[in-house]
Amino acid sequence: MLIVDHLTHIYEKNTAMAQTAIHDINLVIPEGQFIGLIGHTGSGKSTLIQHLNGLLKPTSGSVFFHGADIHDDDFDRKQLRSKVGLVFQYPEHQLFEVDVWSDVCFGPRNLGLDKLNVELRAYHALKQVGISDEHFYQSPFDLSGGEKRRVAIAGVLAMAPEVLILDEPTAGLDPGGRDEILGQIAALQAETGITVVLVSHSMDDIAKHVERIIVMRGGKIADDDVPTAIFMKFAELEEMGLGAPQMTYIMDALRLRGLAVDPAALTVTAAYNSIMKALGMENHHA
Amino acid sequence: MLRNITLGQYYPVDSIIHRLDPRVKLVATLLFIISLFVGRYTGYIVATLFLLTVIKLSKVPLRFIVRGMKAIVFIMLFAVVFNLFLTPGEVAVSFWVLSITWEGIRLAAMLAIRLILLLMGSSVMTLTTTPGNLTDGLEKLMRPLRVIRIPVHEVAMMMSIALRFIPILMEETDKIMKAQIARGADFESGNLIKKAKSLVPLLVPLFISAFRRANDLAMAMEARCYQGGEHRTKMKPLIYRWQDGVAYLLVLAYFAACIVAGRLLF
Ligand SMILES: Nc1ncnc2c1ncn2[C@@H]1O[C@H](COP(=O)(O)OP(=O)(O)O)[C@@H](O)[C@H]1O
Ligand SMILES: [Mg+2]
Numbered sequence: 001m002l003i004v005d006h007l008t009h010i011y012e013k014n015t016a017m018a019q020t021a022i023h024d025i026n027l028v029i030p031e032g033q034f035i036g037l038i039g040h041t042g043s044g045k046s047t048l049i050q051h052l053n054g055l056l057k058p059t060s061g062s063v064f065f066h067g068a069d070i071h072d073d074d075f076d077r078k079q080l081r082s083k084v085g086l087v088f089q090y091p092e093h094q095l096f097e098v099d100v101w102s103d104v105c106f107g108p109r110n111l112g113l114d115k116l117n118v119e120l121r122a123y124h125a126l127k128q129v130g131i132s133d134e135h136f137y138q139s140p141f142d143l144s145g146g147e148k149r150r151v152a153i154a155g156v157l158a159m160a161p162e163v164l165i166l167d168e169p170t171a172g173l174d175p176g177g178r179d180e181i182l183g184q185i186a187a188l189q190a191e192t193g194i195t196v197v198l199v200s201h202s203m204d205d206i207a208k209h210v211e212r213i214i215v216m217r218g219g220k221i222a223d224d225d226v227p228t229a230i231f232m233k234f235a236e237l238e239e240m241g242l243g244a245p246q247m248t249y250i251m252d253a254l255r256l257r258g259l260a261v262d263p264a265a266l267t268v269t270a271a272y273n274s275i276m277k278a279l280g281m282e283n284h285h286a
Numbered sequence: 287m288l289r290n291i292t293l294g295q296y297y298p299v300d301s302i303i304h305r306l307d308p309r310v311k312l313v314a315t316l317l318f319i320i321s322l323f324v325g326r327y328t329g330y331i332v333a334t335l336f337l338l339t340v341i342k343l344s345k346v347p348l349r350f351i352v353r354g355m356k357a358i359v360f361i362m363l364f365a366v367v368f369n370l371f372l373t374p375g376e377v378a379v380s381f382w383v384l385s386i387t388w389e390g391i392r393l394a395a396m397l398a399i400r401l402i403l404l405l406m407g408s409s410v411m412t413l414t415t416t417p418g419n420l421t422d423g424l425e426k427l428m429r430p431l432r433v434i435r436i437p438v439h440e441v442a443m444m445m446s447i448a449l450r451f452i453p454i455l456m457e458e459t460d461k462i463m464k465a466q467i468a469r470g471a472d473f474e475s476g477n478l479i480k481k482a483k484s485l486v487p488l489l490v491p492l493f494i495s496a497f498r499r500a501n502d503l504a505m506a507m508e509a510r511c512y513q514g515g516e517h518r519t520k521m522k523p524l525i526y527r528w529q530d531g532v533a534y535l536l537v538l539a540y541f542a543a544c545i546v547a548g549r550l551l552f
Binding site: 014015016017050053055078081082085086088091093094095096106107110111141155156159 | 297298299347349350461462464465466467468469470471472486487490491494495
């Protein structure tokens with residue numbers, strides 16, 4: 001359980017470049033939730049998440065992990081970083097080892113585990129992101145873009161975090177690679193019940209999977225609700241340069257033309273069923 | 287973290303110094319550095335006063351410049367300690383096999399003062415001049431060197447790219463460092479060998495990223511048919527204003543005063 005209390009961060013404070021990146025953020029992240037953090041570029045998403053594992057120190061306010069203030073003098077922040085795993089944007093840029101296997105072992109080895117446990121965790125993590133055995137002893141630099149990114153994610157998963165935070169994990173990937181990674185994250189979340197915070201600026205990315213969406217705007221939390229409630233306000237979202245998932249627009253257009261469809265339908269199947277129902281043809285199947 | 291290194295960074299405020307022609311600032315910096323080596327003792331007082339006045343005029347907080355010095359404290363300490371102990375001469379203090387000589391104290395003090403003034407002086411230039419202006423100024427000043435077939439434009443272009451890359455690589459270092467710390471890396475504790483080893487996860491990605499960026503930039507320049515050398519015109523050509531003339535005179539006056547002060551007294 002993570003609690004963010006009146007958190008404010010100002011970069012380069014007391015200089016001409018001072019910039020308030022986030023302002024007075026309050027947030028509770030309970031265990032096991034799958035959360036989408038969404039906002040336009042520059043809205044402060046990356047700044048916020050770097051506070052959650054203590055990489056950035058708040059200008060004011062606090063962060064609590066399991067009830068303890070993470071900036072207390074006697075708080076073990078190294079331990080925290082293994083519990084709150086943070087995958088940066090373009091995580092493949094941090095790969096450095098000679099082969100995939102050693103790179104994924106880097107994290108757990110830093111935790112001081114013995115060799116057997118390090119390797120067990122690395123193997124498990126690589127399997128979770130769907131990297132097959134033949135890639136284990138390849139140089140990470142010989143992999144494809146999507147594979148590199150999954151190896152980097154495995155590098156964080158191998159630390160066995162309780163909370164997994166991913167900063168724009170789909171940035172720069174083709175639609176295939178994007179769906180693959182999002183699918184794996186969703187499967188991982190469903191299987192292990194791990195808390196996941198998925199940062200994105202695309203609604204379509206997170207719409208299908210998350211159970212809660214936090215919308216950031218100009219360094220503040222603009223909205224925090226279940227996805228269907230958030231998407232209903234797509235006019236506001238558009239004003240923030242975000243927009244709603246494609247399906248919401250279709251359903252809304254149908255509704256405006258007098259068809260009583262459910263505007264909250266997100267998947268193709270749900271939309272199909274809803275339209276059929278509105279047309280009074282419930283028993284037809286695709 | 288690394289953002290504390292202000293060397294080579296531009297500080298965006300508007301001041302008389304910021305608005306000066308970059309050529310004036312380049313020449314002034316050069317004269318300032320020379321003055322540190324010819325004028326001595328009292329000359330340093332004049333130099334310090336001059337520098338403080340310029341900093342005041344530039345509206346860059348002194349605190350900001352001093353903070354940037356922290357990065358080189360280590361190198362400075364090294365040089366000072368070496369001079370302190372290894373200069374032969376009349377012994378001032380001695381213990382065990384080490385001895386400090388009067389000569390050593392004098393040299394070490396001079397060195398420290400010189401280094402601080404030199405670095406602060408050159409920081410003022412980079413803090414008040416955008417990299418673009420800086421290279422334009424350099425290119426103009428070095429133009430006469432074309433006579434001896436030095437590719438002035440290319441050299442200036444290379445310098446501007448190098449300068450442009452400093453903050454980018456700083457930012458990149460910061461990012462990679464954070465990413466590795468998030469994976470449990472420790473850049474602080476341990477002995478020297480352990481510390482050196484802990485740099486591998488930082489340096490490898492940093493080099494790769496530097497090459498990737500260089501490659502991207504070259505590609506982007508080629509895609510836009512970049513061609514250096516003759517016939518290029520500037521969007522904002524450098525033109526002297528009367529303030530620049532005044533500044534030149536003041537700098538020359540400083541230079542003379544510094545040398546005279548260093549020679550006459552003491
Ligand atoms: N290291 C930094 N130094 C100074 N300013 C920064 C830094 N990182 C981000 N910012 C600024 O803080 C604001 C929020 O940035 P960020 O948290 O990266 O937003 P997002 O991840 O939502 O795009 C932006 O205006 C950005 O320019
Ligand atoms: Mg970001």
